[in-house]
Amino acid sequence: MQQKINEKVNVLVGFREKKFKPLAFYWQNRKRKIEKINLTYTAKTGRHDFYYFSVTSAGDYYKFCFDVTKMTWTLEETSF
Template sequence: MYSKINEKIEVLCAYVKNKSLPLYFRWGEKKYKVDKVNLVHSMRRGRDKLYFYSVSNKDNFFKLCFDTEKNQWMLVERFCQ
């Protein structure tokens, strides 16, 4: 099932070779482990640079967004099987 979410989340990241890799994120009261980062891409919206991460764990696929201007993470989409 696919859902558009667009809610703020908290993310724990590792920085490896100048790249940010999400490890866990908290959405509401639940904590999700990121097993795999499937795709990373960026785009500009005006002067803001946004980084999109397609990540997955054993049960779900998520699209996360980091806004560098606001220093804020968002959960954009969720797909669960």
């Protein structure tokens, strides 16, 4: 099942060839390594751009949203 979290989190990001991807994140006082990016997509609200990353970390699913305008990362949901 999926659980909504909607919590601002810190994310370590790697940049390569004009692309970026999250590598690890801090949540519940723990650093969690991102093992696989399953799906990425972008969306807009008005003219605000958002990047979404669905990832796997330690077998669990997490979905992050990167707000380009505010430069913030939000952990939107996870599996439990």
